[in-house]
Amino acid sequence: MTPKTQATALNPIELRLTGGMLALNRLIMTFQNKRMPVAGFTAGRDGGALRATLVLDCPSETARRYAALLSSLEDVEEVELAGETIEVALLKTGEAGWRESAAGAGVSAHEEGGTVVASGAPEKMEAWLGSLEVDDIVRLGPVARPGDGGG
């Protein structure tokens, strides 16, 4: 059986877990224990539980296997392979051409009370923000899918 080289991609997995700090500890220990290729991890409160978004940099088939593994953890109530994830950034910039450069990079951006609100695929956001002179920034994510906000 000769393994074939597979293309990797960023695979977001959303999960909801109960059990507090011990559950979070077990989850992160599992990432490390199974050598998961974690490219991003965010967690936040979701009622009495935690909702986390994990981004794995691996072939999608491998991500599905990891999702199956995570679903077997007792603390994990839900696991979902999110089809798409976005990053949101709130920023201030002195550059006049930010609208054009955002559009060129595939990032949605508009101005709200002097703050630029931008969103897009994490890698596109990364590339765009890297090309921009930013005075101040708050980055959120990747935490949510477009549409229902991951909830």
Next chain:
Amino acid sequence: MDNTAFNIEYKPRTGSEAMCEALLDEGVEYLFGYPGGAIMPFYHALPDYPLKHILVRHEQAAAHAADGYARATGRVGVCVATSGPGATNLVTGLATAQMDSVPLVAVTGQVGRPAMGKDSFQETNVTGMTLPFTKHSFLVENPDELYPTMRRAFEIARSGRPGPVLVDVPKDVQFAACDHNGYRRLREAPAPLEGPALEAAAMLLKRARQPLILAGHGVTLSGAEMELRLLAERTGVPVVTTLLGISAFPDDHPLYIGWPGMHGAASVNRAIDRSDLLFAVGMRFDDRITGAVAKFAPNAKIVHIDVDPSELGKVVKPTVGIAADARAALRGILSYLGDEEDVDGCASWRAEIAESQDREKRREAEARDEYGPIRIMAAIKAAAGEEVRLVTDVGQHQMWAAKFFGFTKKNSHITSGGLGTMGFALPAAMGVAFAYPDEPVWVVAGDGGIQMNLQELATIRDFGLNIKVAILNNGYLGMVRQWQQFFHNRRYSETPITGPDYEQFAAAYGLAGRTVSPGDDVEEAVSWAQAQQGCVILDFHIDPEANVYPMIPSGMSVNEMIEEDDA
């Protein structure tokens, strides 16, 4: 108000009583444990309940004994320890159980809630410490949650892919009154089997011309031995097992060809190399089996059945992957094969394998006449009979036993496969002997591993366990020495090892023992041991530089296999 379980006057229960009631309600018979400060309330309650506690001499042995009991019976094994060092001593046993998917519940005492997080005497974060090798763990801080948590722990331990579950209970929670004992069993419906995948697996089996069934521990865990045999006999497909799959299929069955891997039979490794279909059930393609994955079974399509979906594709990419209990999946596949035997399709393949085994069989037959491991295995099998259960430690002797003992009884081979825990055999055999007190239990161990839990002879003596121990004593940590011989230019760094005079050591515990040396009558010594009441130690002095063949160096393929004739 009556306590219906014991018909005594009702009084508010304590957490400890709730723990005992949960154990009883789970049908627990034996607990293997060791008391200490933080678990004292539990031990105070214990004598009031019909639970049999086995006082071991070290907590590691408690975990291994519970493990041996669980492997032998298919039930959940239970071990108990106090906080701090008691809990840390369980760690090796929990990791052993996790690697081999053995259902255990470990109950540990913890310092009282007010003392937690303050580096208190005998405080350790056992839940944190055991996260990587427990299936789940609980720290119970609410007394009312104790009973349902204990019950849930059992359910988690035995469901799906079994494993160890830790329940850590602060001392004051064990003391506290608790009222609530509600528990609703979460009977999770098994995932529906995927018909198309089962049919595809059946079709691949039918069409293959050089197929092999590769059966692992999952077959034993799910009780699928009969289904495995039916599948093999209906298709005529040769069967190989993993190390932990040994005794899931009778060694003397004409379709059984042995086990593969680093020290498996050369003929089996070559058969895998040439096979066009590997039908793998209840196994996880351990690196000891595959060696270099890229060169493993290069021509084979792979059907992989495992109850843990995350195992599918973890090491090798299956052509058909089925996430299901082994027995359910095999039954499903059998239904697609029909009732007729169709064994002709791979007749020439079977003949080819048989021919490749000739040389190994001749060599083995010759070795049975010489003083050494093969003859010792044959003598034990002959004296102990078909009902014997063999518990092995880890090292060369483990390989010799696996290769040459001839396991014909279902689930009669018990060993630490995944973690490879030296010191496992003697305490694990205690668990087996408690489970089956009237059946013969033999331990085969090396002179290194046996010394890691030798203190348990006291436990064995106290309970009159009828365990026979064969030590294959070569004065070395033999497997490491063998590696040093092959890969470190015979630099035997720290592998020569001494031990006690085992005859005298046994006598000090009030047990019988005998030294057996080259030239002695092996069969007579083994028969003598078998005839004694209680535990006996036989100290077999064997060739210090005897090796296990063949050997595939770590990370290499079958093409780099070292055989006896090459060495």
